[in-house]
């Protein structure tokens with residue numbers, strides 16, 4: 161069915177943001193073309209084949225509080241395929257592992273003095289009830305330092321922040337941390353995480369089938385080189401297949417990529433936008449092991465002797481049917497900027513050094529325990545946040561009636577995640593609905609019929 165105000169809309173980028181935008185815009189009756197650079201949809205939730213199954217290149221799970229994402233899964237008929245399991249967190253300190261999942265664990269947490277434990281506990285409890293007012297204007301270091309005290313901040317919170325932001329941790333606004341506190345607080349009975357039968361590829365495959373059935377045009381392997389406005393101020397998208405005009409364009413690219421492809425006319429029409437929002441990258445080293453390491457989903461390794469910041473044992477969450485019998489799946493993760501020399505370290509060296517560091521913590525772990533190893537890098541994961549980011553956050557409407565944004569640079573203060581991207585997509589859809597459609601050329605009905613057939 162074609163809506164009375166049906167428009168031709170290009171959605172650029174096929175991660176969860178682009179998939180969600182394409183789905184909802186098509187439901188509104190628009191002729192939607194989704195353009196993705198790679199041969200795979202799913203963006204950072206991307207996957208690879210291994211021994212007849214698929215695995216995420218970067219560990220992924222859901223939380224019970226991911227309501228908007230779960231709504232999308234319901235639209236796709238996948239709700240019953242999601243399973244939930246209790247999950248736990250631990251902290252490695254001087255080659256010992258300390259579980260850290262509640263007040264009792266904190267009381268026994270040796271890395272901190274007794275007073276520091278009490279202050280961290282009070283910070284945790286306060287962080288969940290505190291108002292977020294003014295927190296964008298204050299750094300996390302200032303906020304947590306005040307609440308927990310300088311020494312507990314240095315020993316406990318700073319390594320966690322460094323794990324995520326590297327040496328840029330000191331700039332991150334307290335609002336980011338407040339949101340994270342609240343996203344991960346979990347259920348009253350303890351923390352629970354969710355995964356989907358068949359892995360995240362299942363979600364992407366179902367999206368693809370659904371979008372195709374509904375008549376969305378999917379263009380894979382089509383990197384967008386430039387997004388601009390032509391001489392009639394119509395949005396144009398340029399790829400190696402040529403130039404195409406649309407009524408509207410929705411950009412879902414990581415910000416540095418969009419900034420590179422935004423043409424002159426578009427920039428001129430965009431008003432005051434911060435085109436220089438920088439992004440953090442990540443390296444994940446995935447081991448398929450023949451034995452488990454711990455019972456914890458996440459083990460923080462903040463001491464400088466570790467070349468990675470955390471050990472994520474996703475097989476504590478995933479069913480054997482999703483990973484293989486007696487196969488244990490462990491990701492070692494390091495967030496760092498793409499210009500950091502370590503980002504270019506050869507795979508061989510990462511595999512060797514990181515495994516040696518893992519053995520420091522698990523001395524009985526041997527090479528024979530490794531079934532396989534894979535290394536993945538993502539240069540653009542999320543913005544490097546700075547104080548007052550709310551004022552720098554790009555708007556949903558870039559050029560009224562024509563160019564819109566639903567990118568990971570806008571998800572803040574929500575945590576960047578599939579759920580955060582779905583929330584952002586909803587904000588963008590609301591902004592589009594409220595944005596008056598400018599005068600535009602008649603769109604060829606024939607072409608439109610074809611696109612939505």
Ligand SMILES: Cc1cc2nc3c(=O)[nH]c(=O)nc-3n(C[C@H](O)[C@H](O)[C@H](O)COP(=O)(O)OP(=O)(O)OC[C@H]3O[C@@H](n4cnc5c(N)ncnc54)[C@H](O)[C@@H]3O)c2cc1C
Nearest residue numbers: 173175176177196197203204218220221383384576577578
């Ligand atoms: C290590 C790691 C762990 C994570 N863990 C979780 C988790 O447990 N749970 C969770 O919910 N989230 C997690 N996330 C975050 C989540 O993956 C992202 O927040 C989310 O995928 C962002 O989606 P997006 O669509 O906005 O952007 P992206 O996923 O970055 O998608 C952008 C898309 O644009 C495409 N593109 C880029 N350039 C062009 C171009 N020129 N032309 C056309 N297309 C282009 C890309 O190929 C990509 O498909 C994790 C991320 C990482 C890196």
